Amino acid sequence: MDYQSILNEIADEITPLLKDGKVADYIPALSMVDPNQFGMSITLFDGTQYSVGHSNTLFSIQSISKLFTFTLALKFHGFDLYKRIGHEPSGNPFNSLVQLEYEKGKPRNPFINAGAINVTDALINHYGDETSAYEEVLKFIRAIADEDSIRSNPIVAVSEMEHGYRNLALANLMKSFNNLDNNVLDVVQTYFNHCAVEMSTKMLSRAMLYLANHGVDPITGKSYITAQQAKRINAVMLTCGHYDASGDFAFHVGLPGKSGVGGGIVALIPKKMGIAVWSPGLNSNGNSLVGTMALELFTTKTGLSIF
């Protein structure tokens, strides 16, 4: 298939829509991003990459980091992780406290904020302290992206914390239900440090290969998790990867994916490729408006879908 032509077509078709999204404005560092940007990349199992647009521009991966922390927590804690976090869609916005209270402090899944904060807590347990937890996750991201320059933006991380009252509310609520082991402020700051990691679509599409290939990096041959764990992470991505629009994404795109408020979305086609798209303007559900559209165009044009 001529992937490059398809990406070029998509870039053309989405251009008129760039102005329709709304850049996240809850922290200054994100609100200043130029909305008029779009990048998209795919990486095949042999390492071939196809890209279009701003595919080398670094952006804040935000909630896409939840995918990587979940991978490590599942690797180290296995099924025990499900004593503290579920794997059901929430049917509520990503930062809702209502369900967390009704369900006695156990987050619905690892991709809503409460769940990802809880995953971070589990990683701090595993690595011993929050600094190690932060660094090991970063090391993992560099490994799967095969790119040592990746770092977290400290300005974004600090700014998130200064506006992070709702996440602090979620963490304190879990703590009140004895479902958080470490210091609330440390856990939330570590969570924000991971959200502030910056990557390009080229890096992210490369980083998805281990999930597309049942846990094994198809280029380096390195095995990160079991085939079953990889399939299950993909299932959670499909059912819970886009908050309250997860059904919509499955319906229109038909691929496992995970979005971030920085405008990035990652997706994958099992046994075939990793995909990443970025455009900072968001739709009303907090997912990249043009990014979602681009992925729908990609599955339509290629006929690739898990269904």
Place this chain on the structure above:
Amino acid sequence: MDYQSILNEIADEITPLLKDGKVADYIPALSMVDPNQFGMSITLFDGTQYSVGHSNTLFSIQSISKLFTFTLALKFHGFDLYKRIGHEPSGNPFNSLVQLEYEKGKPRNPFINAGAINVTDALINHYGDETSAYEEVLKFIRAIADEDSIRSNPIVAVSEMEHGYRNLALANLMKSFNNLDNNVLDVVQTYFNHCAVEMSTKMLSRAMLYLANHGVDPITGKSYITAQQAKRINAVMLTCGHYDASGDFAFHVGLPGKSGVGGGIVALIPKKMGIAVWSPGLNSNGNSLVGTMALELFTTKTGLSIF
């Protein structure tokens, strides 16, 4: 692959668990079913069938009927259907009123009870009256199962209505929000008539082929819906097919599926086969306990999964 051996192995492995499920007891007709039964069938695209256990026994398909009414409503109303019904997971039990009230009478998806009642209302609009709506759905089920003997059990249908106060509450609530066009009692009775259809796992696995094959029956060549519609129905099955345990089903089984309180579950492997399993004992989520387990064993043993 030696499907027959795999089915035989599964039947052996699940036997000790048959006693753990709990048969639905909200109406007499269902509560009298012997829990000690299990049947499983797969149908390939060339019509080859493999079965084990009580695969010819007729049982009440119940909510599996929602899949067939949704297919017809999507066929006739297209995207207009989404003005009255969403396609997001609900994160709530299948008959909850809470979300329906918060979301002003618009059901979250076509597979929760409110959604299926609404789909029935849309079909009555299309076919002109409730009798035609009932008969045309039955005719469709007979066509896709290639089996003219299929009928609805009137004792079950009447009994459901006598105990259907919660469904009447859902329907009246939608009516109060002007999201139900026809007479409440007629719509709910028609919905129950479809739930009371009786089929075997052999029939049901056959009936799934059009969804596994992008809308076209691979045996007869008859086209029912577009490829995109079929893929989208599969996506809704994956994200919403098992009520509040949809994430769990995706996580453990990894296939689009739909369960019914009569103990049946249908599933499919895109471009490969239709699957049906039946065992009347339910788990705490209202899905067949042994049926869910059998499907997990099937994907593990065959390695077949959409992820």
Place this chain on the structure above:
Amino acid sequence: MDYQSILNEIADEITPLLKDGKVADYIPALSMVDPNQFGMSITLFDGTQYSVGHSNTLFSIQSISKLFTFTLALKFHGFDLYKRIGHEPSGNPFNSLVQLEYEKGKPRNPFINAGAINVTDALINHYGDETSAYEEVLKFIRAIADEDSIRSNPIVAVSEMEHGYRNLALANLMKSFNNLDNNVLDVVQTYFNHCAVEMSTKMLSRAMLYLANHGVDPITGKSYITAQQAKRINAVMLTCGHYDASGDFAFHVGLPGKSGVGGGIVALIPKKMGIAVWSPGLNSNGNSLVGTMALELFTTKTGLSIF
């Protein structure tokens, strides 16, 4: 105290506000009422009445009827009534299903719709059938108002039923929890028949005397309920009488009271008088805008308050 002058002052002061309310428009019979009307009456224990405005005009008492059915249900069932209905404020709109579902079909109090429908069901149990229940309640209202001409408006009663889907949802939900004994349609129709009773402020202020005088009509000497029951009904009026604005009414008016969507409000000053006010324009909580204001002016001007 010169009550007549105070009533006259109030009538002057509220005149400019008559245009601010919004007449109930969910049924034609109510929506056609001229909003530019206001009446207010008080009745002392010796039978002296003071009135101003449209104090002889008949209007639909609507939810004020809940006070009278609650009185009879408490009289006949005593504390057993609290097995089926609570006496806590709901913190939700008058017709919400959410709390009713969370609390398994037991209404929070007798003044929200679900509670009053449940009270009607209890009265049908007591009187044997719905016709008797309807007639005996009407007889009771005529007795306490000392006015035999009082009747229910059949056009309103039928029209309510035709638009009563939400109340049917509430009743069906209670029935699904086995907290409704009689036929759903019969119970709801009887409830609407009582809501459609028509009275004037003169009649209503007279009808409140038994509650102001600890259960005994101070004029006829007839005892209807015990002193403790009367005090407790007053307590429920104070905490729950105005739906989600009960706290606001207690805060501003400081008297036990009950409002209806027809624009009427009744209140009482223990050991002193019955009060009724009517003006059909409603505020955003569904209580008479000018009526609430008139009662606040009354307690401010007279200094009469239970606090």
Place this chain on the structure above:
Amino acid sequence: MDYQSILNEIADEITPLLKDGKVADYIPALSMVDPNQFGMSITLFDGTQYSVGHSNTLFSIQSISKLFTFTLALKFHGFDLYKRIGHEPSGNPFNSLVQLEYEKGKPRNPFINAGAINVTDALINHYGDETSAYEEVLKFIRAIADEDSIRSNPIVAVSEMEHGYRNLALANLMKSFNNLDNNVLDVVQTYFNHCAVEMSTKMLSRAMLYLANHGVDPITGKSYITAQQAKRINAVMLTCGHYDASGDFAFHVGLPGKSGVGGGIVALIPKKMGIAVWSPGLNSNGNSLVGTMALELFTTKTGLSIF
């Protein structure tokens, strides 16, 4: 009336029930209190006191402090206070986050935890910093109780903070909605400092006189708030003073009152007296089991009730 005999009778009648309550155990300092204690006091407008039992024993006033902080906040901010806090019953437990989220960070009333934390924030605004806010509230409590020895127990205050995750969640949630002006930790610690104030029933019954006498201390003649403010505080006590059992308290006791998790309850009879009762064993709603019962006996035996 022979108040002393009535109090003695009450003490006799409640003795067998002392063992039925459950002492608060969420912090060590409270859990170690001997449940077998009971004290009750009334103070008349001329200063006469009647007491029975452990009426000189100091106990943690806990949520009764909300009454005093609300008084000061209403005094200084007037109606502006209602921009940040409502005055409606919540229909939910005292520390629920659900309603706070649905109502966008505006607490339902000043007596649920979120409301009292918000009141504390308003007082810090008024007094300039948290130390002054803490000290001025203490000074006010000493003045209305006419007792300079009153102090806050620092062990309780610190212990509350160490277990105060849910309150921190509430405060952070309000902060996320821009409905909290000061530093979250400072506000919550100041709130806990007030909760840790220790008083006896003699002191508390004396401290209620200004509320029973329309804002003016009947003994010293000192005016604290306006008559209307005092009446309105009483109304809020009646509708919201006992969390999710406020209706029950109004129903059975029929007086404005406020309870605390330390086992104390204050109440008042307008124009007559202040009342305080203490017994550390709680009922399932978190109110003193024996204390509630003692107050019901008091109103039954004296016939005193606002209704």
